[in-house]
């Protein structure tokens with residue numbers, strides 16, 4: 001079968017997301033399955049060019065996976081004609097400069113979220129990319145997770161009747177780093193380095209809400225830094241200047257109210273690290289990363305409030321598991337495949353830099369809402 005190679009410069013590949021999700025679980029997994037089958041029968045073969053700051057780390061990753069193409073010179077990588085796509089999973093603060101260079105070089109771009117640190121930059125990048133006539137995309141991985149795919153399927157099938165509200169709970173305890181090492185990179189906890197849970201998570205909540213329920217019309221947020229002292233990768237203490245918890249209310253078209261708590265200072269008493277409960281007139285659902293459970297109007301119990309009596313019902317047992325009914329691949333890989341098809345054969349693709357900019361806008365307005373202590377309506381971009 002004919003094979004077409006597509007060069008992809010991967011910048012930030014030594015990081016958590018770049019290495020595990022994008023290189024190993026997505027691009028190398030696509031190679032392991034023999035490439036990506038296209039409509040015309042050819043197989044698209046991703047050829048990663050690893051880009052980063054540390055020769056040692058790049059060489060080590062290349063060796064581990066039988067790759068040979070790596071460089072610390074982004075400009076040189078972007079000058080190569082066989083490199084058609086630039087992918088960015090660097091720390092957020094480094095993204096803008098690299099995306100601009102890639103757009104200038106005429107490469108298609110695919111990037112981690114948030115696409116920029118502020119809305120003005122995000123919009124500028126989207127405009128530049130459109131003007132350059134390149135194809136562009138932003139990672140919106142949560143949409144491709146089994147739990148959320150099943151939730152979207154319920155919405156599409158009309159299961160809920162009129163949807164009333166969405167309650168999201170995201171978070172876990174991120175260790176401070178003194179007693180036990182922190183399980184997230186320290187830049188996330190320093191505002192000056194692009195950290196903060198609002199800029200990290202509101203872009204995710206934006207596309208989840210927009211794509212599954214409808215456009216987000218207003219935000220009210222309370223944002224705080226619960227843990228203000230942390231210890232970095234080298235064991236050095238630092239002041240945590242970025243927010244580590246964001247409590248948001250999002251008003252969605254059609255009167256749906258979504259409340260989502262995001263926190264790195266919460267201990268998990270849930271089935272999954274993120275869960276959304278959706279209540280509608282005809283039924284309710286609780287979706288996590290993998291699972292989704294429902295309760296229909298007809299099987300809804302009628303609890304009566306009486307604090308004098310112990311709870312007699314096992315409320316959790318009254319929900320039904322939504323079956324998979326299809327095979328779910330890794331969410332990052334599933335989205336890579338769609339983006340690569342978009343580049344290689346013009347397949348439709350909706351998650352572009354404008355979608356990324358709307359996510360940045362929600363984070364920016366959420367922070368403004370918190371600063372000013374008020375509800376903020378979200379203008380259309």
Ligand SMILES: NC(=O)c1ccc[n+]([C@@H]2O[C@H](COP(=O)([O-])OP(=O)(O)OC[C@H]3O[C@@H](n4cnc5c(N)ncnc54)[C@H](O)[C@@H]3O)[C@@H](O)[C@H]2O)c1
Pocket residue numbers: 011012013014015016017018052053089090091092094112113114139141185187200
């Ligand atoms: N889609 C998701 O679910 C998801 C999850 C986590 C993070 N992210 C995003 O992915 C990006 C990377 O996050 P991560 O958790 O992989 O971070 P990380 O710290 O593990 O990796 C950061 C990468 O950026 C590189 N880098 C370039 N310039 C740097 C500099 N000046 N300082 C530090 N590192 C620099 C590092 O070498 C490394 O390769 C962020 O933009 C983050 O918002 C997305």
